[in-house]
Amino acid sequence: QVQPVESGGGLVQPGGSLRLSCVDSKSASSINAMAWYRQRPGQEREWVASRTSGGATAYADSVKGRFDISRDNANTVYLQMNSLKPEDTAVYYCRLGQTRLGRPTTYYWGQGTQVTVSS
Helix, strand or coil: CCCEEEECCEEECCCCCEEEEEEECCCCCCEEEEEEEEECCCCCCEEEEEEECCCCEEECCCCCCCEEEEECCCCCEEEEECCCCHHHCEEEEEEEEECCCCCCCEEEECCCEEEEECC
């Protein structure tokens, strides 16, 4: 199984930076899709950024140019957030996709980490 665990959330001032981390606590293989979502108070969960194992990335217009998704050699997934705005305040979720031979991709969600942007 796959069990994503997020960390790095907290309180930051507008214009500041924060880096979120996502680790699969089960150290599963065949994870080829990584993504970050967020849910702002009173709103539906929205897609923020995604990355494939091949390195292709994509970003929502609301964060393009400010956020970066990456993965290190230990398979930790990061979301580097720069120039943060109050509207970035949300619970951020990591989603990992696992594809195994002959089966469709299965997605796993973390519990989320709170990011608050306020002065």
